[in-house]
Amino acid sequence: MPLIAFSGNRFLAEEALRDTLAARGLPLRDLPRLAGEEVNADAVAPLLAPSLFGEGGVVVDLAGVKPDKALLELLASAPVMVAVLDESPPAGRVKLYESRGEHISSPAPQKTGDVAGWVAGRAKKAGLKLDRDAALYLAEVFGPDLTGIAGELNKLALLDPPHTADLVRRVVGREPPGDSFAMLGAATTGKPGEAVTQLRRLLAGGEDPFKLMGAVVWQYSLVARCVALLQEEGRVTEAVAAQRLGVKPYPAKKALEVARRLGESKIRAHLARILDADLAMKRGLDPATTLERLLVQLSI
Numbered sequence: 001m002p003l004i005a006f007s008g009n010r011f012l013a014e015e016a017l018r019d020t021l022a023a024r025g026l027p028l029r030d031l032p033r034l035a036g037e038e039v040n041a042d043a044v045a046p047l048l049a050p051s052l053f054g055e056g057g058v059v060v061d062l063a064g065v066k067p068d069k070a071l072l073e074l075l076a077s078a079p080v081m082v083a084v085l086d087e088s089p090p091a092g093r094v095k096l097y098e099s100r101g102e103h104i105s106s107p108a109p110q111k112t113g114d115v116a117g118w119v120a121g122r123a124k125k126a127g128l129k130l131d132r133d134a135a136l137y138l139a140e141v142f143g144p145d146l147t148g149i150a151g152e153l154n155k156l157a158l159l160d161p162p163h164t165a166d167l168v169r170r171v172v173g174r175e176p177p178g179d180s181f182a183m184l185g186a187a188t189t190g191k192p193g194e195a196v197t198q199l200r201r202l203l204a205g206g207e208d209p210f211k212l213m214g215a216v217v218w219q220y221s222l223v224a225r226c227v228a229l230l231q232e233e234g235r236v237t238e239a240v241a242a243q244r245l246g247v248k249p250y251p252a253k254k255a256l257e258v259a260r261r262l263g264e265s266k267i268r269a270h271l272a273r274i275l276d277a278d279l280a281m282k283r284g285l286d287p288a289t290t291l292e293r294l295l296v297q298l299s300i
Contacts, residue, residue, distance in 0.1 A: 003076050003101030005084040005093075009108030010063075011146045016106050017059070017083055026057050026081055035061035041071050048078040057081030062089075076100040108144050115139035119149055123163075128156055133165035141174045180215045181254040183295065188258045192299035196292050209287035213278055216294070219258075220267075220274055222251060226259035227267045273297045 004020060006013040018028045032047050039060055047058040057080045067075075075082045076096060086093060097103040109115045116132075116139035123130035130153075142148045152172055156163050159171070183198035202212060225245055229236045236244075242252035262270070277294040281287050 003078070003082045003084065003097065005086050005089065005097035005101065005103045006106065007086050007089050007094075007103065008106035009144075009146060010087055011150065012106035012108060013085055013087060013104075016104050017085060020104065021057075021081070021083060024081070028059070031057045031059050031081075031083070033059040033061065036064060039065045039067065039071070041074055044071065044074060048074070048080055048082070050080055057083065059083045059085065061085045063087065067093075072096060108146060110144050112136070112139045112143075115142075115144060115146075115149075118146070119153075122150070123153055123156075126153060126157055128153060128163055129161040130156070130163045130168070131165060134163055134168040137165050137168055138172070141172060180212065180219065181251070184216065184219055184258060184298070185254065187295045187298040188261055190299050192296045195295040195299060199288075199291055199295060203288055209291055210281065212291060213281060213287070216274060216291075217278065219251070219255065220271060222247065222255035223258045223262065224267050224271060226252075226255045227262055227264060230256075230259055231264065270298055 006017045109118045116136045119135040186194035238253045242249045280290050
């Protein structure tokens with residue numbers, strides 16, 4: 001019998017494990033499962049012999065375990081089905097799985113749009129008439145937490161269609177987390193309402209207002225440097241900006257997006273407003289109110 005390793009997102013790997021074993025006539029509930037300190041040669045060996053009533057098998061969960069070569073060889077040479085859950089195997093173990101058995105990888109979607117696509121696909125399989133905005137809302141609220149999303153879809157299956165975004169919001173009852181880059185992006189495009197909404201979500205999510213001010217200062221320092229780069233070089237790519245600013249591509253991209261909408265005089269005015277707001281907060285003025293006022297000023 002083969003060795004089958006399941007890696008990637010925990011939720012997806014567990015589902016792949018269950019479905020694969022069921023398709024081969026081995027229901028997951030009928031197999032012994034070892035995890036943690038139980039995963040050792042002494043505990044595994046007795047489970048690798050065929051039973052009197054069938055081929056048998058075992059599930060070995062390597063979460064938090066560093067298996068040695070002897071254990072891996074024992075699993076790979078077993079005469080029964082061995083299903084291994086190994087979320088992030090190193091290249092050496094992947095090579096072993098592929099050469100001695102089978103490796104099924106289930107990476108999780110990370111970007112909001114990709115998660116929304118996964119939500120839509122899962123809803124369709126479950127027979128749920130979930131509209132596009134509803135799928136996007138779940139992706140924004142839960143991010144890559146696929147277990148949480150699956151739980152909400154199970155609840156929605158009990159309700160009559162159509163499953164609109166409004167219905168899903170009422171059932172889930174959560175606001176999407178705030179995004180500091182989206183907050184500043186909205187402010188610099190003249191959308192104070194959206195900027196303030198993002199701020200309130202961040203604060204409601206437990207973000208410290210002084211840390212948020214620090215984020216504004218940091219992000220606007222990147223914007224100011226991007227404005228200077230654009231003036232000096234005309235056209236600047238995200239890769240060049242990231243290299244010159246010494247930051248990762250994502251913040252460089254967002255800073256460039258803002259910088260392209262601002263000139264030197266406007267960025268100077270914005271920096272002056274940020275300095276005033278920072279001093280006001282340090283002098284004891286209400287942080288939330290001060291931040292909201294600042295965002296409105298940055299939107300003008």
